[in-house]
Amino acid sequence: MDTATPVRRKAPRPRADALRNRERIVAAAREMFVEFGADVPLDEIARRAGVGNATLYRNFPDRDALQREVVCSVMDRTSERAETALAEDGDAFEALGRFVHAAADERVGALCPMLSGSFDRDHPDLLAARERLEALVARLMDRARTVGRLRPDVAVGDLMIALSQLTRPLPGTACLNFDHFVHRHLQLFLDGLRAPARSELPGAAATMEDLRRA
Incomplete structure (x- = not known):
């Protein structure tokens, strides 16, 4: 029986475009929280960031996380x-x-x-x-x-x-x-x-x- 310790694979690093999208979402959210308050619709934040709603929710599953x-x-x-x-x-x-x-x-x-x-x-x-x-x-x-x-x-x-x-x-x-x-x-x-x-x-x-x- 093979008792070798299994090799743990590192999680893949996020792609550069994925990181850029996340940074754009955070920057847009910061701007809109300043302009309109903490209850600004997340869809509007996604629009300003230039990303789709799915991209926003993939990075931030809810308002608290964002x-x-x-x-x-x-x-x-x-x-x-x-x-x-x-x-x-x-x-x-x-x-x-x-x-x-x-x-x-x-x-x-x-x-x-x-x-x-x-x-x-x-x-x-x-x-x-x-x-x-x-x-x-x-x-x-x-x-x-x-x-x-x-x-x-x-x-x-x-x-x-x-x-x-x-x-x-x-x-x-x-x-x-x-x-x-x-x-x-x-x-x-x-x-x-x-x-x-x-x-x-x-x-x-x-x-x-x-x-x-x-």
């Missing part, structure tokens, strides 16, 4: 922005500021409406993406705080709350032009983070754990 991929994608892209800022020489606070403006362009606030209801916030992919982003932002803030450029009474949660609020699309088409003011208002916020502080903040610094409990 929303999770979009959230992970945005967090990963934002993490890459943080890594770029950490690699820069020069003023640590200015590097933090460049990250904040770059993160705003990822429209992280548009994801907030998706993080409710049946959305699984504890999915392993989400946890990994979130932990990576939190650690990188904490490093950026710690570096600016160490050299005395960031006020000591703020934490990662404060920064992420401000980013979420200032980049969240306002309801109604009449408010679309407000997006033009995002970077202006972010700069006002950043000026408030500079040390020495000119005021005493009420309450305690917001941590990411505080946000998860909320």
Whole structure:
């Protein structure tokens, strides 16, 4: 009797065109979630991505799977922005500021409406993406705080709350032009983070754990 250990075959790698289709779907979904909200019809997302409905559902069997991929994608892209800022020489606070403006362009606030209801916030992919982003932002803030450029009474949660609020699309088409003011208002916020502080903040610094409990 042959007792040789069977050879396990590796799963075939996705074809390049299949990967491109998946990336197009995620990009289209991100755009449409920002423009129309989390309940935009999946058929419309497929149309914008230039793929058939069957292709969309082959990659993402339901809305939750697609929303999770979009959230992970945005967090990963934002993490890459943080890594770029950490690699820069020069003023640590200015590097933090460049990250904040770059993160705003990822429209992280548009994801907030998706993080409710049946959305699984504890999915392993989400946890990994979130932990990576939190650690990188904490490093950026710690570096600016160490050299005395960031006020000591703020934490990662404060920064992420401000980013979420200032980049969240306002309801109604009449408010679309407000997006033009995002970077202006972010700069006002950043000026408030500079040390020495000119005021005493009420309450305690917001941590990411505080946000998860909320």
